Amino acid sequence: MADEKTVLVFGATGQQGGAVAKALLAEGWLVRALVRDPAGTKAKALATAGIDLCPGDFSDHASIAAAMSDVHGVFSVQPSSGQGPVHGITDEQELRYGKAIADLSAAYGVRHLVYTSVAAAGKGVTGLGHFDMKTGIEEHVRSLGIRSTIVRPVTFMEILMLPGMGLDHGTYSFLMRPDQAMQFIAVDDIGRIVATIFSGPDRFAGRTIEIAGDTVTGRGLQDAFSRAAGRTITYNRFPDSLLAQNPLLGRLAELVDDGRCAGAVDIPALREEFGKLLSLEQWLSGAGQPLFKSALEASGGTVALR
Ligand SMILES: NC(=O)c1ccc[n+]([C@@H]2O[C@H](COP(=O)([O-])OP(=O)(O)OC[C@H]3O[C@@H](n4cnc5c(N)ncnc54)[C@H](OP(=O)(O)O)[C@@H]3O)[C@@H](O)[C@H]2O)c1
Structure with a gap:
């Protein structure tokens, strides 16, 4: 299907780009x-897997243009904005980088651009830069009139394993109430979905597809984590005092409450189009197992959601 065509993957040393690169290789793409x-180390591992490395940076358009020569497709991802200069990029940079990759894809005749956004994008201003910038990038991608597809992943299962949420002391906290549902997706499934999209450019052109693999309540997290740990892990929403002190967490919780951050994917319909998608339990017993084990053994830390 891939027929010796090349896809240029941004962020391949990171979560989504890494999963996309792996899935594309498995389907025979260059x-x-x-x-x-x-x-x-991560780049060397990509080279060992057979990936052609192009040195470059989002801020260096000449390096992006050189990497785009003769490519069929481009996968565009930017790191989350708004985490400050040490951990991330600014909102303005995220917007600029996402638009520039789309502009250069148009200028260099890329046949299919896939941009990964977020489930909360395109649903009105959220007040969170890393969501609202993606709405702006999506609009820009659509305005260019090139063949493109936008995926909007819900919250990654991987994010549930970040430090500071209590797995290490048996009392886990996250954004939803115990009886409230949120959707999650395993990063590997994003890779497989994007590879399927590249294999059907006409079928997927012009579409914006929200993607999720499982719907879980707070109590569902409690049950899944307890089963996987072999001991009881209780669940509570982040305490109100933390949500009041931490503007990012407070706003995320509001966006879960109003639905924008909870996800509303018809997962059975998505499965019909893209095949098997991992449930949280399946992820915990597979790719997520090492992350879960180290989160159980970690001690302390502060909540650092992105
Ligand atoms: N976490 C969630 O639940 C969730 C859900 C939906 C959407 N998202 C969105 O997903 C995005 C992050 O995706 P991810 O988790 O795959 O990212 P990630 O793992 O943090 O990886 C970021 C990638 O971007 C590369 N990069 C960073 N700055 C660069 C630059 N200046 N030039 C070139 N490459 C650069 C990094 O390379 P290096 O190895 O050199 O650092 C890395 O490969 C964010 O925009 C976030 O809002 C997250």
């Missing part, structure tokens, strides 16, 4: 990755 540090 994969090129723009990386900041070709000598780094």
Whole structure:
């Protein structure tokens, strides 16, 4: 299906880009990755897997243009904005980088651009830069008139394993109330979905597809984590005092309450189009197992959701 065509993957040393690169390779595509540090451990592992590395940076348009030569497809992802200069990029940078990749894809005749956004995008202003910038990038991608597809992942299962949420002391907290449902997706499923999209450019052109693999309540997290840990892990929503002190967490909880951050994907319909998608339990006993084990053993830490 891939027929010796090349897809340029941004962010291949990260979660989504890494999963997309792996899934594309498995489907027989030639994969090129723009990386900041070709000598780094993650980049070297990509090269060993057969990925062609192009040194570059989102801020260096010449490096992006060079990497785009003769590519069929581009997968565009940017790191989350708004985490400050040490951990991330600014809102303005996220918007600028996402638009520039789309502009250069148009200028260099890329046949299919896939941009990964977020489930909360396109649903009105949220007040959170890393959601609202994606709405702006989506609009820009659509305005260019090139063949493109936008995926909007819900919250990653991987994010549930970040430090500070209590797995290590048996009392887990997250954004939803115990009886409230949120949708999640395993990063590997994002990779497989995007690879399927590249294999059907005409079928998926012009579409914006919200993607999720499972719907879980707070109590569902409690049950799944307790079963996987072999001991009781209780669940509570983040305390009101924390939501009041931490503007990001407070706003995320509001967006779960109003539905925008909870996800509203028809998962059976998505499965019909993209095949099997991992439930949280399946992820916990597979790719998520090492992350779950280290989260159980970690001690302390502060909540650092992105
Ligand atoms: N977490 C969630 O639940 C969730 C849900 C939906 C959407 N999202 C969105 O997903 C996005 C993050 O995706 P991810 O988790 O796959 O990211 P990630 O794992 O943080 O990876 C970011 C990638 O971008 C690369 N990168 C960073 N700055 C760069 C630059 N200046 N030039 C070139 N490459 C650069 C990094 O390369 P290096 O290896 O060189 O650092 C890395 O490969 C965010 O926009 C977030 O809002 C997250």
